[in-house]
Amino acid sequence: MGIQERKEREKERRRQQIMVAAKRVFSSKGFNKATMEDIAREAELSPGTLYLYFMNKDELYASLSLRILHYLKIRLEHVVQEKGLTPEQRITALQSALYDVYEFDPLILINMFHLQSSETLSNLSAELSTEIQRLSRSALRNIVKIFKDGIAQDAFIDEHPVAMADITWSLFSGVVLWETSKKLLNPKNDYLKTTLETAFKILRRGVRKSV
Amino acid sequence: MGIQERKEREKERRRQQIMVAAKRVFSSKGFNKATMEDIAREAELSPGTLYLYFMNKDELYASLSLRILHYLKIRLEHVVQEKGLTPEQRITALQSALYDVYEFDPLILINMFHLQSSETLSNLSAELSTEIQRLSRSALRNIVKIFKDGIAQDAFIDEHPVAMADITWSLFSGVVLWETSKKLLNPKNDYLKTTLETAFKILRRGVRKSV
Amino acid sequence: MGIQERKEREKERRRQQIMVAAKRVFSSKGFNKATMEDIAREAELSPGTLYLYFMNKDELYASLSLRILHYLKIRLEHVVQEKGLTPEQRITALQSALYDVYEFDPLILINMFHLQSSETLSNLSAELSTEIQRLSRSALRNIVKIFKDGIAQDAFIDEHPVAMADITWSLFSGVVLWETSKKLLNPKNDYLKTTLETAFKILRRGVRKSV
Amino acid sequence: MGIQERKEREKERRRQQIMVAAKRVFSSKGFNKATMEDIAREAELSPGTLYLYFMNKDELYASLSLRILHYLKIRLEHVVQEKGLTPEQRITALQSALYDVYEFDPLILINMFHLQSSETLSNLSAELSTEIQRLSRSALRNIVKIFKDGIAQDAFIDEHPVAMADITWSLFSGVVLWETSKKLLNPKNDYLKTTLETAFKILRRGVRKSV
DNA sequence: GATGAATGAGTATTCATTCAT
DNA sequence: TATGAATGAATACTCATTCAT
Structure with missing residues (x-):
């Protein structure tokens, strides 16, 4: 060395x-x-x-997002590379991967959702900003792949797979935000996991091609 | 007068x-x-x-959320009171109501989503904070009703209707946040409406009781 | 009318x-x-x-002092005009008059002491400022008279009577301020009256011409 | 070091x-x-x-009082420790010590008198507020000692020595406040020193045990 | 006279950032 | 590299005073 x-x-x-x-x-x-x-x-x-x-406070903050995005990227790659899963099973694997990401760092994940549409992006160095986008895209691309494959195998309805990936990601982040905010107001409210399960159950049924 | x-x-x-x-x-x-x-x-x-x-900056900010929550409440009441809709049609009506709410004031809606899990809640007057919660709950209760009715009419699968309402709301807010953030980065990206439509299409299929 | x-x-x-x-x-x-x-x-x-x-807040404040100074003036005039008192008895009457002034409005009296050497005097109208000084002087003049008479009657030591009046007034205001501040810190401390009595006892002995 | x-x-x-x-x-x-x-x-x-x-403006202000109270404490300790003085001489030494304190920092001393019965005490850190009280008490205790000794030696009349200390301190602060305020209105009026001397002359005579 | 809504100058305090050591 | 004392710009909020009605 x-x-x-x-x-x-x-x-x-x-x-x-x-x-x-x-x-x-x-x-x-x-x-x-x-x-x-x-x-x-x-x-x-x-x-x-x-x-x-x-460089500054914003960049320090953003670097935390980077860390979780890295983890997200890796986890999603695994989901896509896993062998022998039916498309629906793969969505279940995706759900489980996303939940892992949440658990990896719950609060930072939520902060990251905030960051995305916030006032902070302009202060970041170009480098960092690019990196964040690169990772986000890579993550999304893997989700897209799951839907594409499902459609190709005639298991999923023939909707635009990019939109379906967006919806999946939105569903995940929406549930995390909403359940967390409910829990903030009332700490006994801890239904995130079961709500997420129901959400993905509905999702799977919603994209499944009925015979 | x-x-x-x-x-x-x-x-x-x-x-x-x-x-x-x-x-x-x-x-x-x-x-x-x-x-x-x-x-x-x-x-x-x-x-x-x-x-x-x-009273202070926080309260002024929060009062903007109040305004949109009022509108949300009214819109959802209409959806529930509308006569002669099948459960699935009612979800479509719900989707359309939510989209109206988004259009009523896109940026404030997004800020409100942010507010929900943020640091600001403590500064609000008890009165205002209570009012916000009251309106949110009223809104959610109406969504719950749609799912309850759907289940009662044997049109929807028998999942916990409160969870289904949460999921619907999460789906809506997730899509709005995500599509908006994509649009911020690339203003040409304006797929919110179609993404929302696809999302609700999947949702309707996901909750529909297959025969 | x-x-x-x-x-x-x-x-x-x-x-x-x-x-x-x-x-x-x-x-x-x-x-x-x-x-x-x-x-x-x-x-x-x-x-x-x-x-x-x-005219303004300062003047409103000062007018309160005026009110108590009026009362002080009248009370001191009575002391001087009272007939048939020995010089020492007159000091006792003075003490009692001053205590009445204190009771007439304890807090304003204390505030007035503050006012006297404060930042506020410049904002007052000339009229008001003059009036305050006129009343203060009139009050002091009456105290001076008591000492002058005592000296003339060979009852008091031959010190400068103006200084003796100043000292008497200082003693009074000093005790009021000090005992009040002690009471502020510890409300059980209410020795103002007895301390004032002792103070005037010492004063009488101090100015008395020993034979 | x-x-x-x-x-x-x-x-x-x-x-x-x-x-x-x-x-x-x-x-x-x-x-x-x-x-x-x-x-x-x-x-x-x-x-x-x-x-x-x-910590804040109030604390900065109060710290100035602290400084002069330190000086007061030290000066009074010297007065009490000085050897071979008669009780009356000790009061004269006390007078001279107090005058030194006045000269050490005239304006702050006056401000301190104001502070004592004012609105400011609550903002201070507990630490500072305690320290101020500790020093004040220590100072007063030494004055008390002078009177106690005088009484013990049968030189002073047998009044409550704590009250006599309070009166001495009141006399000092009253004269300083009053003479200063007169000087503010008319800068030619500078009799503080002589008035203080007369005041203590009367005090000494007032507490002296006549034979 | 009386009102009270509107004014806007005035200030204590915070905190991201720098730079001499 | 690391420090941490010093910086100073930035801002929410107050309140004596005014003036149109």
Whole structure:
């Protein structure tokens, strides 16, 4: 391992350390109320150091989304590559993958949904912004593939598969947002998992080609 | 018309004037970047005057959500009261009502979805917060009714109708958020309406009781 | 009674109404935290009306001092005019008069002490400012007289009587301020009356010409 | 000197720098009209920096009182510890100590008297508020001791020594307030020192046990 | 006279970011 | 690299005062 590479690794480790701290702080205080000093304290670093690894607060925030998008990408690739599944089984696998993504980092996922249509995108470096879009697209493409295959195998109705992927993703994020908000107001309300199951059950029935 | 009533009306007109201005400013700048002074300027009033009609920035913001929730409530009541519709037709009517709500005020609707799982709820006056919840619940109850009736008439599968209502609402908000965010990144992407149609088509098929 | 005079009286009555309200509000909130609207509400008038009777907040505040200074003036005149008192008895009568002034309006008296060396004097109308000084001087002159007489009758030591009057007034206001502040911190501490008695006892002994 | 200690010193120096500036500004403009920006400018610092050393405006203000109370405490300890003084000489030493305190910082002392019965106490940190009370009490206790000793030595009349200490302190603060306010109105009036001397002369005579 | 809605100048405080060490 | 003290721009909110009715 060259010295260059070692440095690279060390730098990456630091980035991770900061992101872990940022995740905790953003999750508990929300983006606006979380201060850079909060994050620095949580990471046991000084505020100045954060700026050696991230251009600004927005970019630090966005990098968290990146992390979960990475995980999403990988999980969806697995779903598509899994062998021997019927199209409907593959949707079930997709559902399960999405739920894993939710569990990987529930609060960041929700923040990410916020980020998507928000005021923050303009502050990001072009690089980061591109990367986020690349990952999102890759994820969506894999979902599209599931529907395409289903249609090709005459298992699914012949709707536009891109739209069907969008709908699936919308359904997932909508349920997560809505159930989370209900739970915020009333912590006893924890039906996310069963609601998600019912949602996908309806989805599967809705796209299934009846004979 | 008594003098009391006239004043009441005048006051309500002022509130509307401010809300219209606030809507424009919040829509174009987002909540955080919009300043009270921006809104005052847009409303051709002084900053102080805003505080005669709204306790603080959060409350002004939330009152915009209230307005659209009122509209939602009324629209959904109509859907439920409409005579002579089959359960599936009623879902179609629901879809169309929801789309109207979206058109009534697209940006505020989206902001409201954001608001739901956000940091802002604590600053609201108890009164306003209660009102928001009351309207949301009333809206949901009407959607539940559609599914209950459908099940009672043996037209829909026998899933928990509350969950089905949640899913419908999630589907709607998810599609609106997702399509809007795609459109933000690429303004040519305007598939919201058709995506929503496909989504509800799948939904109707998904809940339909096959013979 | 001419119409002019009736108007004059009506106006004076209104001023009193406002001053009573102002006294309550200033006493409970202090000068800075009391708003003109608070006072208007307490007086069951509109804010604008206050400005028909008082030039501004400072002047309204100062007029309260005026009221207590009037009372002080009258009380001290009585002390000096009372017949057949020895010089020491007259100091006792003075003490009792001052205590009455304190009771006439405890909080305003304290506020008045504040006013005297404060930032507020410049805003007052020349008229009001002059009046306040006129009354203060008249009060002090009467105290001076007591000491002058005592010296003339060879009952008091031959110190500068103006200084002795200043000291008496200082002693009174100092005790009131100090005991009040102690009572603020610990409401059970209510020794003002007895402390004042001891103070004047010492004063009498201090100025008495020993044989 | 450790690095820790050096930092501590540097920090204390900064606090002093700010307090010196604050004193100037508060003295010339009064509490309400002095802005934090004024003070920052006077201290040649930015407004934000002030908040690194003081929680808020009230606390900065109160810290000035603290400074003079420290001085008072030390001066009174000396008076009590001084050897070989008769009780009356000790009162004279007390008078001279109090006058030193006045000269140490005339305007802040006066502000402190104002503060005592004012609206400001609630905003202070518990810590600061406690410290102020602790110092005040310590000061008073030493004055009490002088009178107790005088009584014990049969030099002073047998009045309650706590009351006598309160009266002494009241006399001092009353004279300072009153003479200062007279001087404000008429700058030629500068009799504070002689009035204070007369006041203490009367006090000494008043508490002296005549044979 | 009386009103009270509207004004708008005024300010304490926060916090992302920088930069000398 | 890392620090953390210093920065200073930015802003929600208040309230004495005015003036059209």
